[in-house]
Amino acid sequence: MIAALTPFRTRSFRFQWPADLCTAWALEMETLILGWYVLVESGSVMLLTIFGALQFVGTLVAPMLGVVGDRIGLRNLLALMRISYAVFAGALLFLALTDRLTPWAVLVVSGLCGLVRPSDIGMRSALVGATVPAPYLVSAMGISRMTMDSAKIGGALAGAGFMAAFGMAPAYVMIVAIHLAGVALTLMIDGGRAAPPTAQARPSPWRDLAEGLGYVWRTPAVLAAMAVATLVNLTAYPLSIGLLPYIARDVLALDQTGLGWLAASYAFGALVGSVLMSLFGATLRPARIMLGAALAWYVLLAGFVLSASAPIAMALLAASGAAQSFSMLAVAIMLLRSTGAQMRGRIMGVRMLAIYTLPVGMLIAGAAIPLTGYHAAALAMLAAGALMLATIAWRWRTVLLPRTAPANGG
Template identity: 25%
Template sequence: MLRPLLRRDYRLLFVTLLCALTTDGMWLVSVVWQVIHMGGSATSVSLVSGAASIGLLVSTLAGGVLADRVSQQRILFVLELLKVAVIGGIGALVITGAITLPVLMAGSLALGLVSGFYFPAYSALVPRLVPPGELLAVNGYESAVRPAAAMAVGPAIAAWIIAVADPGAALLVAGAICLVAALWVVRIRVPQADGADADQPGSPLRELWEGVQYVRRTPWLLASLLFASLMVLVTVGPIDVLLPFAIKDQAHGAASEHSMILAAYGFGGVVGALFMAARTMPRRYLTVMIGIWGIASLPMLVFGIAESVWPMVIAGFVLGVLFEAPVVIWGTLLQRRVPRRLLGRVSSLDFFVSLVFMPLSFALAGPVSQAIGLTATFALAALIPIPLAVVAILAARMPQDELEHPLRDEDEDEDDGEVEADGDDVAGGEVAVAGGEVAVAGGDAPVTPTVNAPPPGRTVG
C-alpha cells in the first residue's frame, strides 16, 4: 500500500500536499479566532468563510481546463508562491494591527481561488508519477492523510501558536510552510513525454459539456452528486461557522479546544479511510456509500447540546469516521465505472457540484442560528441528510444498479472495466486520482470543506 512513497518524485509531491493541507488547517483556525478577537459574530465568520468557498467555486472548472494544458508542476509552484504572499501578508497585517474584516474576506477569497486551481493540477500530476497499478493505493492513504493534516495537524499547530502568541504569528508560520512546499515542488522530475499536452482536441467548453451530459444520463452519478450538494448545504456551514461559537458559549472553550475537536475529526477520518481501504468493495457499494453519508451528520446533535468539550471531541471523531470512510468507495467507484476519457471532466464536475451550495451554507449558518438558536440549527444539520439519502438511493434505483454492475475485487487489476449502458468508453486501466472530497468536504472536510474542499469532503480546510 505504501509502495508509491518509495518513488522519489511522488514522495516530493506528497510532501507538498501535506504542506498545503496543513496550511489550510492553520488558516481555518487562525482566521476564525482572529475574527473572534476582533469582536466579530457568527455572521462575520460566515462572510470570511463564504468568500473562500466562492473563490473555490469560481476557479474549479477553469482549474481543470488549465491543468490539462499547462505544466501541472509549474501551476503548483506559482500557487504556493501566491499562498506565501496572501497568508504571510495577512499575518503581517494582524501583527501590526492593520487588519480589517474586508481584508480577511479578500484573503479568504484569494485562497479559495488558489485551491480551485491547486487540486485539479495535483490530481492530474499524480498519474504521471505513479504507475496505474498503484493509483488505488494512493487513493486510499491520501484519503487518510487529508483529514489528518487539514483537521488535526494544521489546527493543532495554529492553536499552539495562538496560545503563546496570536493568530498573526500562526499565519506567518503557515506562509513559511507554503514557501517550503514551493521549494519541494521545483525538485520534482516530471517525465518529459508526460508533460502537459499542448495540442488538445476540441473546445474546452464542448469537452466540459460532454462531461455534463454524461453525468446527466447516468442516474447513480447524478443522484450522488445532487445528494452531496445538499449535504454540503446543510452541514458545512454549521461545522465551520457555528462550532467555534458552540465551543465558546456552551463549553467555555477557546482555540485549543477547537483544535482538539478538529483533530478528533481528522483522526476519525484516518480511521474511517484506512478501515474502508483495507476491506473489499461492498457488494451493495452505492447503498453503503450513500447510507453511511446519510447518517454521518448525526453526531452534530452533540455540538448543539454539549456543555463540555469532551463530548464534542468524541462526536468529532465519529463524524470523521462516518464522513471519510465512504470517500474511499467514491474514489474507487469513479475510477472503475466512469470511462477513462471522461474521468478528468467528471472528477472536476464532482468537485464543482459539491461546492455549489457551500457559499450559501456559510452565509445562512450565522443568521439561521441567530433566528432559531445553535441547538436547533445543529439538529437540523444532523437530521436532514437522512431523508435526502433515502430519496437519492430510491430515485436512482441504486440497489438494482449495483447488482447489475458488480465491482468484483478480482477485476481490479484487469485492463478493462465495465461498459456503461450508454455505450461510452470502457472504464478501467490508467485513471486519475479523484480529488477530495465533500468536501465534503473541507475537507477538506467538512469535507468538511473549506479552503481545500472538504474536502471536500469537506471540504473544511
C-alpha cells in the same frame, strides 16, 4: 500494511504526498487562526459564516481550472495554485507586522485565496489518478486523504497553540515557510504534465468544460456521487467544520485551545477512516459505503449538536469524521474509476462545484441561528440532509445498491 504503502513505489507520489501534506497543514492552520480571529474581533457569527463561505467561492471556477489542468498539466497547475497561497499568506503576514490587520482585511484576502483554494483537493486527486497505477489507486487515495486529515489534527493544534503562545505574526511566518516548502516539493513531481501537442487544433476550453458536464449528466453513477457530494456540503460540512469556532466558544464554552482540540478530534476520526479505507477499501463496495457512511455522518452529527459535554461532543465529532472520510473517499474512488485519463481533470473540477453548496449552507446557518437558536437550526439542516440522502438512494437504487453494480466494483 505493506500492501497499503505500495503507492510509494511511484516516484511522483513520493514527492506529491509531502507536498500535499505541507499545503494542507498550512491551509488548516490559517483556517483555524483566522476563523477565531474574525469571531473574537467582530463578535458576529454571521461574519464568521461569511469568512467560512469565502473559503469556497472558487468552486464556481473549479471546472475551468480542471480544463486548464488538462491543458498545461496537473502538476504545473498545482504549483501555480500553491504559489498563490504563499503570496496571500505573505499579505496577511505583512498586515499583521504593520498592525493593519482587521476582520475586513481577513475577509478580502480570504476571498481572493478562496478563488483558488477549493480546486486543490480535486486537482491533487486527479494527479494521483494520473500518476499512480490502477492497482494502487484505492490505497493511494486513502493515503492522500490522510494528508488532509493529519493536517486537520496537527494544523489545528499547532495553529491554536502557536497563535496563543506567540501571536499572529510569528504564526504566519511559519505558515508562509510551510507553503513555500509545499511549492518546492510540488515542482519535483514528474507526472500529470500536459499532453504533447498534436497537429489538430484543440477545441476551446468551454467545449472541454461542456464535455465534462455532459459526461457527468450521462453517467448515472457519476451523477449520483456528485449529488451526494453536493448534499453533504450543504447540510453536513457547515456543522463539521465551518461553525466550529462558534460552537466552541458560544455552545461548549471553550477557549482557542479548546477549539483546536475540537477540530483535531474531528480530524482524528477522519484520519482513522482514511487509514481503514486505505487498508480495506479495495474489498468494499464504494457506492454502498458512500450512502451508508453519509447516513451515519448525519446521525453522529445530531448527537454532537445535542451534546452539552465537551468530551462527549469531541467523541461524537471524531466518529462523524470517520464516517465523513469513508463516504467522501468512496465518492472519489467512484469518480476516478468511472473516468478516463483524458477527462480526469475536468471531472474532478466539476466535482469541486459540489463544494459551492458549503458556503450556501454556511450562510443559511449563519442567518438561521440568531433567529431559531443553534440547536433548532442545526437539527433542521441534518434532518433535511438525511431525507434528501434517502431520496438519492431511491432515485439511483439500481445503480448504487446491487453488489454486482459497476459502482460497487461488480
